[in-house]
Amino acid sequence: MNWKVIIFIGVVSYGAYHHFSQRAVTHGVGEIAANTPLQNNASAGAVQLNGFTITPLMDYSIEARVLSKEDYSFGTEAEISPTDLALGWGPMSNEAVLSKIEISQGNRFFYWRVNEFPIPQREIEVHAANTHIIPANSLVERQLKSVRKGQLVKLKGQLVEVSRADGWHWRSSLTREDTGNGACELMYVTELFIK
Numbered sequence: 001m002n003w004k005v006i007i008f009i010g011v012v013s014y015g016a017y018h019h020f021s022q023r024a025v026t027h028g029v030g031e032i033a034a035n036t037p038l039q040n041n042a043s044a045g046a047v048q049l050n051g052f053t054i055t056p057l058m059d060y061s062i063e064a065r066v067l068s069k070e071d072y073s074f075g076t077e078a079e080i081s082p083t084d085l086a087l088g089w090g091p092m093s094n095e096a097v098l099s100k101i102e103i104s105q106g107n108r109f110f111y112w113r114v115n116e117f118p119i120p121q122r123e124i125e126v127h128a129a130n131t132h133i134i135p136a137n138s139l140v141e142r143q144l145k146s147v148r149k150g151q152l153v154k155l156k157g158q159l160v161e162v163s164r165a166d167g168w169h170w171r172s173s174l175t176r177e178d179t180g181n182g183a184c185e186l187m188y189v190t191e192l193f194i195k
Helices: 003-022 076-080 121-126 138-146
Strands: 038-041 047-049 052-071 083-088 102-106 109-113 128-135 152-163 169-171 185-194
Touching: 052 076, 052 102, 052 128, 052 185, 083 102, 109 128, 121 128, 128 138, 128 152, 138 185
Parallel strands: 128 185
Antiparallel strands: 038 052, 047 052, 052 083, 052 152, 083 128, 102 109, 152 169, 152 185
16 A cells, blocks of 8 residues: 555544544533532642642532633643633523524633624623633543533532742632633632533
8 A cells, every 4th residue: 555545544534533532512402501610618728730839719619511622832821721611501501592602712711702692691601601720630631631512521629829939820710700801710620520
């Protein structure tokens, strides 16, 4: 067999694998993550990770639909948090609603756009969040790589503040009620379940 044919088959096979392993998951009409995220007083102390100090602010768990996923490789934030997940719960986990909302991510933000509101604007704002993920261990890091848009995930860990000796710091929002700059959740994830 000609080496060009072998390379061609390899490229096509890789492309097909990548397409099918990253394709969005669909569920049909109805809420698949009905519950509000849970937040309680922090039960753990600060930890050191890759030269950063991670200080828990609140214990946090969330079961939500993945609205979008964005990986980052550059910048200080990417050194500690390589992936953002835009997460939706309640009405923002319902395919009938989401089919009418255009969702994207970039520059560590989550964006949405509608031609006509399928639900009130405030319902969109308080039932979705951009979450900067800090994997607590190699297992969570591996699982995070396999997460796809549309999947139902459950995350456990803490909302945190991250600092470095040179004065750099990054702090999580502690409410689902805010919007705009500073409204994202910064989560140290100790457990990740893909459902």
